[in-house]
Amino acid sequence: MNKSRYAILGMLFDEPHSGYEIIQIMKNSTSNFWQESDASIYPVLKKLEAEGKVKSQSEFAGERERKMFEITASGKKDFWAWIGRPTEKEKHRDEMLLKIFFGANINKKDVLKIFKFKLKRCKDIKKTYKQIETDILSKVSDKHPHKIFWYMTLENGIMHVKTESKWIKKCIQILEKSKDKNGIKFKKKTFK
Amino acid sequence: MNKSRYAILGMLFDEPHSGYEIIQIMKNSTSNFWQESDASIYPVLKKLEAEGKVKSQSEFAGERERKMFEITASGKKDFWAWIGRPTEKEKHRDEMLLKIFFGANINKKDVLKIFKFKLKRCKDIKKTYKQIETDILSKVSDKHPHKIFWYMTLENGIMHVKTESKWIKKCIQILEKSKDKNGIKFKKKTFK
DNA sequence: ACGGACATGTAAGCAGTTACATGATTGC
């Protein structure tokens, strides 16, 4: 339970939230660059409470319980300590790039299919981002201290998805111009 | 053992390699978007062999063994089946973006530190990419069927790292222009 | 003689996911 705890601590920084709320907030705000599976939130919260980083209090709406968690002073200290530590390099795996890397072993049509499939996904993502911008971010007051940072993370997503689209289009062009290299066979070493 | 197997199968497509060689090749070529820890290669190779996707033959240089693995027809079939399947969305976690998302709870100086730290890392990565381009890629013959695809994956890295740098510089500018919002305090809800 | 690269593996552990389990409330 290494990084999830800081995501949760950060979510609780301004005001108390229930586990369920944290899940919803993450889905609507950080899912672009940070997501936890639903089930993982509750055990982490439990552990954080045991360590005194958060404290909880149950609210009831009728019979239904809502356990609200509040960050403690010790939790804030942890959060800031994390902020101060150098950000670790993330090992991000890109399955599409792996496929493209092996492109010479795939026929051209299939490579193009991979590109076009991804391009479509990029378009969808771009649309989602634009929607977040108009539906959510633009409605937040400029005085809201978080707004500038929420905007930054969104902008990061927009810029990268545009870059990805540009790269794909460039690759498609290169591919379509290139003669099909299927004729040029590789000398294959095999034993037996 | 889900995706690693295809990375390995792909590496063996043209010619047999030992586990150790695969590790080296990955370090020098796909580490940008795909990496496996050293220890993970051997068990996967073992499993692939048990499934008949690769077959091995030991070579000896004196006492030292080198187990060379060759892909089988069944392995190639698996590889192509993977190529044909839609590429899964990857959940990539970006710790820096998470920190920035919580920027309102951090003092401005520390946010700038996070940006500048990442900017330096971007510069280093860019340098590495350029080195790969001049030291390795430019020396590969244009007729080499893999070259075009190796170039594409490298170009992807270069474009994204440039985008990231651009984004960071933009964010730093925004931050430096903005008045320190520390005065505007958030109404904090706490219980008790 | 010794460190570093070459070479292959095992064991333990952990972070995170999927699937499961339970039940209340709201809206149609």
Added chain:
DNA sequence: GCAATCATGTAACTGCTTACATGTCCGT
């Protein structure tokens, strides 16, 4: 009356990493 959403959790599994274990060969 039923589906969707609200709400909290557990259990089992899996994929991956870290650390360990062993030994050879080569250059200085």
